Amino acid sequence: MKKRILALVAAAILGFAFAQPSGTLTIAQAQDPQSWDPIDTFYLAWGMIGSSIFDGLVHRDLNMKIGPGLATSWEWTDASNSRLRFHLRQGVTFQDGEPFNADAVKFTFDRLLGPEGAKGPQQANYTSIDHVEVVDPYTVDFVMKSPDPVLITKLAGYGAMIVPPKYVTDNPPETFNKMPIGTGPFKVTEYVPDDHLTLVANPDYWGGAPKVAKVIFRFIPEPSTRVAELQAGRADIVQGVPISLADSVSKTAGVKLEAVGSPTVNALRFNTCLAPTDNLKVREAIAHAVDAQGIIDSILQGYGIPIASFQSSMSLGYDPNLKPYSYDLELAKKLLQEAGVAAGAPISIDVIGTDATNLEVAQAVASELEAVGLKPTLGTHETNTYYNDLVPKNTVGNLYYSGWGGWTLDFDNTAYLLYHTGQFWNPCYSNAKLDALLEEERATYDQAKRETILQQIAGIEHDDLIDLPLYQSKNLWGVADRVQGFVAPADDRNDLTNVSVTN
Amino acid sequence: MLRYLLRRLFQSIFVLIGITLFVSFTIRLSGDPAVAMFQGASAPTAEQLATIRKQLGTDRPFLVQYGAFLAGLVHGDLGTSFRSGQAVSSAVASRFPATLALALTSLLLSLALAIPLGVIAARRRGSGSDLAIRVFSLLGLSFPNFWLGIMLILIFAVKLRWLPPSGYSGPDSLVLPALTLGLILASTTTRLVRSSLLDVLGEQYVTTARSKGIGEQRVLYRHALRTALIPIVTYIGLQFGALLGGVVIVEQVFAWPGLGSLALNAISFRDYPTLQGTITVLAIFIAAINLVVDLSYALLDPRIRYA
Numbered sequence: 001m002k003k004r005i006l007a008l009v010a011a012a013i014l015g016f017a018f019a020q021p022s023g024t025l026t027i028a029q030a031q032d033p034q035s036w037d038p039i040d041t042f043y044l045a046w047g048m049i050g051s052s053i054f055d056g057l058v059h060r061d062l063n064m065k066i067g068p069g070l071a072t073s074w075e076w077t078d079a080s081n082s083r084l085r086f087h088l089r090q091g092v093t094f095q096d097g098e099p100f101n102a103d104a105v106k107f108t109f110d111r112l113l114g115p116e117g118a119k120g121p122q123q124a125n126y127t128s129i130d131h132v133e134v135v136d137p138y139t140v141d142f143v144m145k146s147p148d149p150v151l152i153t154k155l156a157g158y159g160a161m162i163v164p165p166k167y168v169t170d171n172p173p174e175t176f177n178k179m180p181i182g183t184g185p186f187k188v189t190e191y192v193p194d195d196h197l198t199l200v201a202n203p204d205y206w207g208g209a210p211k212v213a214k215v216i217f218r219f220i221p222e223p224s225t226r227v228a229e230l231q232a233g234r235a236d237i238v239q240g241v242p243i244s245l246a247d248s249v250s251k252t253a254g255v256k257l258e259a260v261g262s263p264t265v266n267a268l269r270f271n272t273c274l275a276p277t278d279n280l281k282v283r284e285a286i287a288h289a290v291d292a293q294g295i296i297d298s299i300l301q302g303y304g305i306p307i308a309s310f311q312s313s314m315s316l317g318y319d320p321n322l323k324p325y326s327y328d329l330e331l332a333k334k335l336l337q338e339a340g341v342a343a344g345a346p347i348s349i350d351v352i353g354t355d356a357t358n359l360e361v362a363q364a365v366a367s368e369l370e371a372v373g374l375k376p377t378l379g380t381h382e383t384n385t386y387y388n389d390l391v392p393k394n395t396v397g398n399l400y401y402s403g404w405g406g407w408t409l410d411f412d413n414t415a416y417l418l419y420h421t422g423q424f425w426n427p428c429y430s431n432a433k434l435d436a437l438l439e440e441e442r443a444t445y446d447q448a449k450r451e452t453i454l455q456q457i458a459g460i461e462h463d464d465l466i467d468l469p470l471y472q473s474k475n476l477w478g479v480a481d482r483v484q485g486f487v488a489p490a491d492d493r494n495d496l497t498n499v500s501v502t503n
Numbered sequence: 504m505l506r507y508l509l510r511r512l513f514q515s516i517f518v519l520i521g522i523t524l525f526v527s528f529t530i531r532l533s534g535d536p537a538v539a540m541f542q543g544a545s546a547p548t549a550e551q552l553a554t555i556r557k558q559l560g561t562d563r564p565f566l567v568q569y570g571a572f573l574a575g576l577v578h579g580d581l582g583t584s585f586r587s588g589q590a591v592s593s594a595v596a597s598r599f600p601a602t603l604a605l606a607l608t609s610l611l612l613s614l615a616l617a618i619p620l621g622v623i624a625a626r627r628r629g630s631g632s633d634l635a636i637r638v639f640s641l642l643g644l645s646f647p648n649f650w651l652g653i654m655l656i657l658i659f660a661v662k663l664r665w666l667p668p669s670g671y672s673g674p675d676s677l678v679l680p681a682l683t684l685g686l687i688l689a690s691t692t693t694r695l696v697r698s699s700l701l702d703v704l705g706e707q708y709v710t711t712a713r714s715k716g717i718g719e720q721r722v723l724y725r726h727a728l729r730t731a732l733i734p735i736v737t738y739i740g741l742q743f744g745a746l747l748g749g750v751v752i753v754e755q756v757f758a759w760p761g762l763g764s765l766a767l768n769a770i771s772f773r774d775y776p777t778l779q780g781t782i783t784v785l786a787i788f789i790a791a792i793n794l795v796v797d798l799s800y801a802l803l804d805p806r807i808r809y810a
Contacts, residue, residue, distance in 0.1 A: 032768075034584070034586045034587040034768070034772075035586065035587045035588055037588075040588070041540075042540070042541065118551075118554045118555070118558065119554075119555065119558045120540065120555075121540040121541045121555075123551070124541070124551050173588055174587075174588055174589050174590075177587060177588050177589070178587075178589070192760060193587065193594070193597075193760065194758075194760040194764050194765065194768065195670065195671055195758070195760040196670075218670060218758065219758060220669055220670075220758040221755050221758065221764070222649075222653075222669075222755055222756045222757075222758070224653050224656070224756075225653070225656060225668055225669045225756055225757065225758060228653075228656045228657065228660055228661050228668040228669070229668050229669060231661045232660045232661050232664055232667070232668050233664070234667060234668065383771075384533070384534045384539055384771070384773065385533065385534055388534050388535060388538040388539060389534060
């Protein structure tokens, strides 16, 4: 018996020691971001793949917990929080053999904060950093321009991913856009735009070699086609299964459906500059007239989570004690009467028409408002025009759809941009008390204090009904049974290091 | 003939200017690429937007931007993509073969179906096979191409597993998208072959040929079909533009990395140079096809000469 155990242990050790990355994993996703340079885009489609190619100074795991990445530890060097010191991991190389060190970190941030970064949308997210100073080859200081309590999280992804100075400098920009190099667990070997990107395991990865040898990301915009690839056994994982196909995927043999709560929440914002939604009583009436749970159960087939403020339960600032408005038609009618709104009063709803789910939700809301005696009209628009033109200029109706979230999982990202006076996407609402609270939470690194303030902000959002939160989305992934160890990422940023495939 | 060719080429220049001017103008009405870059991100400040607009050159007046585009076009330079930073000309060149392969295969497939079916229907006018062929044409006309595409995927890729559902990986991946476009095109072409052939079969020279004792097969294929093809060639020339339009949808369904998906992505990301470049190349291509079609009449019908 003892011998047998010993033999098993020995086999396990040998097996572990000789475990070579093996097999090919095929993942189908909707969008190709077209450029792999971390400073170029803000698309989730970039994060789905970029997180396998690059590393940040800090790493956020699949449980959304922050830990060491390319930096092993960090601390403020002064009481006034003006200098943040990072101690870097030693012995790490980029996938082309270039060494990772303090110069690479400085190069990355000089580039992000300089003229090169000004060409893209990522720079705007890191303007609290004045510059980065090299202390010694494995120590850097971030010299701050202004306080940024979300900085550490932001260093875990997107624009803050560390890039190789020599490769970036020696080649024309297109080369890095098409064939990026980072320190991450997988290396790009082939990229055919709008078709596929091939990654191979980086056996020297500082966090340990990945289990799978090769990953092919295919770009398939049409959801039915993505699902067909999974059902035909040609894709192992598909992102963005539409709710209408969820049932078909769960019934397919050899495939399972995974649903994960996403940071994206959906709401109808109120236009508080337009009658009759400038009246709080009318907003309250509408809040009581809309059956969010009913919408989740029917239209979303249960793939949604009720929310009371414009954030998910993952977000800093989420208050579990805050409850959504009750569904109460009688109360809604009474409130409308008190507000002096006559039966048949017009109410306009604007929505993005290209998204089938949003449209159905808006239609459901419209029919509910009709039930309390209002006369709703539905306007549909194209995504870009809607967010970049109608919303900033406030040429929207009484209620207008908004999906918001952000991978930083911090309510500040939503609240500041949507509630603070004079913000780009907030052309109308203004509340001095709220502005003061938003400025206060932005000025401190005390996360416990920030959480309290952000919860207060959520309370004002709820009581003053700046918007009507509807539900937190669930992202649906289809996964073949031959895949082991895959965890559907809440923030869409795949971590494939522990994923393996059987044949 | 040469004078005709030169005149046509000269006209094409004005067509191209019209098309590029229209496309460049309308896409600029649809939204600001600088703002589109920030979608879902932190709010851009006015200065950040100004910097990006300056970098992209979209801060200049429209006619200056359009002039720069035309100046580049003369040198074969279609500009640089706002989104990928690649030269548009190289993106278009790398996508062109995929779209051309798909369009030509669909066209050949549609002819391979439409000509025999049209001939059978015309010869056996009023018979059961004529009726069946006419029903096929009507069905093809009523199917939207994205729906037909998804149905073909479900049957041949998911259920039967004979063919890949999507992608651009080899000859087998061409079958379903080409079938989607080809079947729909074949349905209209079949009707045209049938009616055109019926017209020609009633002409005097056909009767003359028959009265000379020439065999029916020879009358049909050597005398009648050749003349009957003229409206069909015109139709196909015109259809080629529509075919390339259909390619946009079909490429999206089948994740086919051609010009259609390039143009569609360019629209959604307000990538002006890529859209202008793609449309310009397609317009040149369609203009050239139409010229070839017009010139081919002389080959098909000896009575047609160009002055």
